[in-house]
Structures are given as C-alpha cells and as structure tokens.
Amino acid sequence: MNDARAARPPLDRDGADRALARLRDEQERIGAALLELEAHQGYRLLDGAALDGGTRRVQAEVRARMAEVWALFDRYGRTLAEAERLRARHSRPDRAQLAELTRLLAGPSVELPAEEVPLERRTLLAAPSGEKLTLQEVVARMTPLYEDVAKTVAALDTVWSALLARLAEAEAEQRAAAGLLASLGGTDPDLERLTAELAAMAAVVRGDPLALASGGRADTGRLDTLRTALADVRRDLEEAQRLREGFADRIAGIASVLDALRAAEAEARRARDEVLAKIASPVLPDLPDMSATLADRLAAVGHPPPGAAARAGGWNDLAGRVADLDRAMRAALDRARRDAEVIRGLLDRREELRGRLEAYRAKAARLGGAEDAELAAIYERARELLWTSPCDLREATVTLSGYQQAITSRVKGAQR
Structure with a gap:
C-alpha cells in the first residue's frame, strides 16, 4: 500500500500550489471544528467535572479520543508546515523538490510513533514500528474519532442539561423553604429529609448523570417528585409566614x-x-x-x-x-x-303532607265528592294524624296516599 502511494507521479508547480492552498483551508476548518467542539457546553462540563460511574468512563473515552485527534492534527500540521517551508525556499522548484513536495502533500509523509498505531493495525510477529499515513488518511483517521466524540458530547449534554435544569428548580425551592424556615424559627422534619434527599440527588446529577438516563433521555422523575414535595413545604412555610x-x-x-x-x-x-x-x-x-x-x-x-x-x-x-x-x-x-x-x-315533611291533604280535599269537592262519606272518613283520619302531636309521619303518609287513590278511583268511575 505504501509503495503504491509513493509511486504516484510528482505534482507540477501549479499542482503543488493548489494542493497547498486546499490543505491550508482544510487545516483551518479542522482546527476550527475541534475548537468549536471543545467550546461546546457539554464538552466543557464533561472535561472539567469530577465524575463517577459510567459517566466517568465516558469522560475517559472522550479525553482519549480527543487526545488522539489532536495528536493526529498536530502531525498533520507539522507535515503541511514542512511542505510550506520547502515551497517558500524555492520559487522555481526542480524535479527533486517537486517530488519531495508531492511526497509531503500526497504521499505517506505522516509517520506515527509505534505507540500511536491502533491495536487493530498491529500484528503478532511484526516488530513495533511507526505507521505512515498520507495527509488524506490522517483526516480519514480523525473524522470518526471526532464524530464519535461529538455524538457522545451532544447526547450527554442533552441528558445533563435536562437534569441540571430540574435540579436547579428543586434547589431553588429548597433555598426558598430554608430561608422561610430560618425567619420563622423552629424545625421542619420534612424539609430536613427532603434536603438530604436533594443533596444525594445533586451528587448523582453532577457526578454521574448517565446513571439517571434511560434510552438516551434524562429520567427526571425523582427530581420532579422532590421539587413538588419541596414546593409543598415552601407553601406551608409561606402560610406560616402569613399567619405570623x-x-x-x-x-x-x-x-x-x-x-x-x-x-x-x-x-x-x-x-x-x-x-x-x-x-x-x-x-x-x-x-x-x-x-x-x-x-x-x-x-x-x-x-x-x-x-x-x-x-x-x-x-x-x-x-x-x-x-x-x-x-x-x-x-x-x-x-x-x-x-x-x-x-x-x-x-x-309534615307541613308538606298537610298541604297535600287540603289540596286533595279541594279536588274531591270540585269533583262532587263533598258528600261522600267514605272520602270524608279517610280525610278525617289523615287530618287527625297530621294535626296530632306527636305525628306518625309513616301512617299519615300511607293514609294520605289512600285518600288520593280513593279520589282517583271515583274520577275514573264517573268517566265510565
């Protein structure tokens, strides 16, 4: 592979200048992308935090990948700088100089120390030796490392940002409740318990946020529960303040x-x-x-x-x-x-039954039942029950219902 790469025909002067210009632009864009990644909020959080658990392992992996990327980028830059110096020394490079420029710009000119050769590219019997890459191969080696770090940082930032936002809300509720309690005096066991739980959750959020992630998303359930409980305590304390x-x-x-x-x-x-x-x-x-x-x-x-x-x-x-x-x-x-x-x-109820009794009596009179002895007897019985103390409401209700039915039967008889 190295021989095939080295055997390519040399660039002419214009070709070398175009390659230099293209590679300078590529170097600037790569450098800007790496700096932008390191300036990302998620990267800064990950790089500067004292972490535990799974998040600490991710942190170590990201640091190792970024160190490898920067090392490759440094060797890329050194090789390109060497080519630029060579070109600057010779305004009209001869064949040998153009061959050297071609080797630097397009050939396997970037040599990696043996310890930097990836494990999967080593063999059992071959003596450890450096690997030689073209500038294009260096970029190809850096690209998946960069993309992996970028994906990891973005995913972690999504989880961490959500957790930190919920944590900030819960801590704000706790501070408000603690301030109220300090001004009111006394103790609040619920606030003490919730404060301890919040401190434990804060340690997890800040030290191992991935422990609170599921399916690539933040699991904020426990923080939300804590915030709600602290808000309840705060409201109770506000009520105490209003009471005072x-x-x-x-x-x-x-x-x-x-x-x-x-x-x-x-x-x-x-x-x-x-x-x-x-x-x-x-x-x-x-x-x-x-x-x-x-x-x-x-x-x-x-x-x-x-x-x-x-x-x-x-x-x-x-x-x-x-x-x-x-x-x-x-x-x-x-x-x-x-x-x-x-x-x-x-x-x-007694007054209602009295009213209904008199209404039924008036109805009977309108229907010609004023002289009806049976109706009169039922009426008198109902009236006696409703106007006697103590009144038997149950018997009075039954009697009144019988009076109503008797009137109704006479109406039906007259209609036939």
Missing part, C-alpha cells in the same frame, strides 16, 4: 366560625326538641357538642400570645395547628348545619 403577619385576624376569623358553629348546634338542638315533641319515633342524627372541644383548641393556639407558642415549635408548627383547627371548625359547622336541615326536614 396576620395572626390576630386569623384567630378572629376562626373565632367567628366558632360562633357560627355554636349557633348551628343550638339551632339543631332546638329543631331536635321540636321534632321529638311533634313527630312520633323520629330517626334523628347524633348531635355531638363539637363547639366545646374546638373552643378549647382555639384557646390553646390563641392564648397566650403567639410568641410562646412560636418558641415551642416555631411558626411553622403553629401554622399547621391553626390550619387543622380551621378545617375542623368548618367541617363541624357544615355538619351542624346539615344535621339541623335533616331534622327540620321532618317538620317540613
């Missing part, structure tokens, strides 16, 4: 809900007493005295002044207790109002 700034108003608001709860419970009890007096065997909901228990909890968080409570567990703890109390107070108020409505519904 408007503690008196917040307590006053809860106290007003307590007043409404007491009124709703009292109304439910009044309705229960009235139903027990006016309705026979009613099925009534239990009426727990929640206002008394919740009043004690309100006193615990509102008195003494918040300073003492805040020192015990911090405003964050106090905010949680106040929020729980607020929720419990409103839930109790909703229940008391529903209970009162259910109880009042029994009385409303």
Whole structure:
C-alpha cells in the first residue's frame, strides 16, 4: 500500500500550489471544528467535572479520543508546515523538490510513533514500528474519532442539561423553604429529609448523570417528585409566614366560625326538641357538642400570645395547628348545619303532607265528592294524624296516599 502511494507521479508547480492552498483551508476548518467542539457546553462540563460511574468512563473515552485527534492534527500540521517551508525556499522548484513536495502533500509523509498505531493495525510477529499515513488518511483517521466524540458530547449534554435544569428548580425551592424556615424559627422534619434527599440527588446529577438516563433521555422523575414535595413545604412555610403577619385576624376569623358553629348546634338542638315533641319515633342524627372541644383548641393556639407558642415549635408548627383547627371548625359547622336541615326536614315533611291533604280535599269537592262519606272518613283520619302531636309521619303518609287513590278511583268511575 505504501509503495503504491509513493509511486504516484510528482505534482507540477501549479499542482503543488493548489494542493497547498486546499490543505491550508482544510487545516483551518479542522482546527476550527475541534475548537468549536471543545467550546461546546457539554464538552466543557464533561472535561472539567469530577465524575463517577459510567459517566466517568465516558469522560475517559472522550479525553482519549480527543487526545488522539489532536495528536493526529498536530502531525498533520507539522507535515503541511514542512511542505510550506520547502515551497517558500524555492520559487522555481526542480524535479527533486517537486517530488519531495508531492511526497509531503500526497504521499505517506505522516509517520506515527509505534505507540500511536491502533491495536487493530498491529500484528503478532511484526516488530513495533511507526505507521505512515498520507495527509488524506490522517483526516480519514480523525473524522470518526471526532464524530464519535461529538455524538457522545451532544447526547450527554442533552441528558445533563435536562437534569441540571430540574435540579436547579428543586434547589431553588429548597433555598426558598430554608430561608422561610430560618425567619420563622423552629424545625421542619420534612424539609430536613427532603434536603438530604436533594443533596444525594445533586451528587448523582453532577457526578454521574448517565446513571439517571434511560434510552438516551434524562429520567427526571425523582427530581420532579422532590421539587413538588419541596414546593409543598415552601407553601406551608409561606402560610406560616402569613399567619405570623396576620395572626390576630386569623384567630378572629376562626373565632367567628366558632360562633357560627355554636349557633348551628343550638339551632339543631332546638329543631331536635321540636321534632321529638311533634313527630312520633323520629330517626334523628347524633348531635355531638363539637363547639366545646374546638373552643378549647382555639384557646390553646390563641392564648397566650403567639410568641410562646412560636418558641415551642416555631411558626411553622403553629401554622399547621391553626390550619387543622380551621378545617375542623368548618367541617363541624357544615355538619351542624346539615344535621339541623335533616331534622327540620321532618317538620317540613309534615307541613308538606298537610298541604297535600287540603289540596286533595279541594279536588274531591270540585269533583262532587263533598258528600261522600267514605272520602270524608279517610280525610278525617289523615287530618287527625297530621294535626296530632306527636305525628306518625309513616301512617299519615300511607293514609294520605289512600285518600288520593280513593279520589282517583271515583274520577275514573264517573268517566265510565
């Protein structure tokens, strides 16, 4: 192969000058491409980081390939520089000089030291010796190395950038939460736990990002979960801060809900007493005295002044207790109002049946049933049930239904 390459006819002067110009341009473009690759964000991250695991192995491979590329490029440049010096010394090169220029520009003029010959190009019995390449072969040797590094760096940069972006968001949430907690005082076990988890994740992201990659894409699930959890903690701490700034108003608001709860419970009890007096065997909901228990909890968080409570567990703890109390107070108020409505519904049912009874009686009169003894007897029975305390709603409903059916049957009979 070397002999065939060396046997080519020498370039003439114009051919040598054209080859020199082309190779200078090629050298500049190759150099610019290599510098651009090394300036790439992914390459800078990879080259300058202290890495572990699979990413460290990739880092070593990239460094080795780039070192090989630069070594080849350096030998390429030396050979081209030697040809340029030769051409510069002889404005009218003779045959021997043109032959030398041809060897340098187109022949196997780039000699690699034995240690730089790739393993796959060595043989078992041949003595270690340097390999000779043409400038074109040097470029062909550099090209796959460069492309492999570029692909590796681009893929790693895609993964790393996504992970670092998510990590930055999570760390921002953690800093915000930690700052709030520092101003509020006390401790937050959830924040401590999440901070430790975030530190461990940050070490992986910065030290071995490929451990968090799947199918060439970043797996940000754990970071997203951490960010969400930290955001929840931050919001709780912001609520604690708002509580500290408007503690008196917040307590006053809860106290007003307590007043409404007491009124709703009292109304439910009044309705229960009235139903027990006016309705026979009613099925009534239990009426727990929640206002008394919740009043004690309100006193615990509102008195003494918040300073003492805040020192015990911090405003964050106090905010949680106040929020729980607020929720419990409103839930109790909703229940008391529903209970009162259910109880009042029994009385409303009695009034509804009374109204329907009088409506049916008017209908019977319009149809000529005013003198009907059977209808009158049913009416009187229903009226007695509905206007007697306690009222048996079940029997009154059955009797009223019978009264309606009797009227309907007489209408059908008259139509026949």
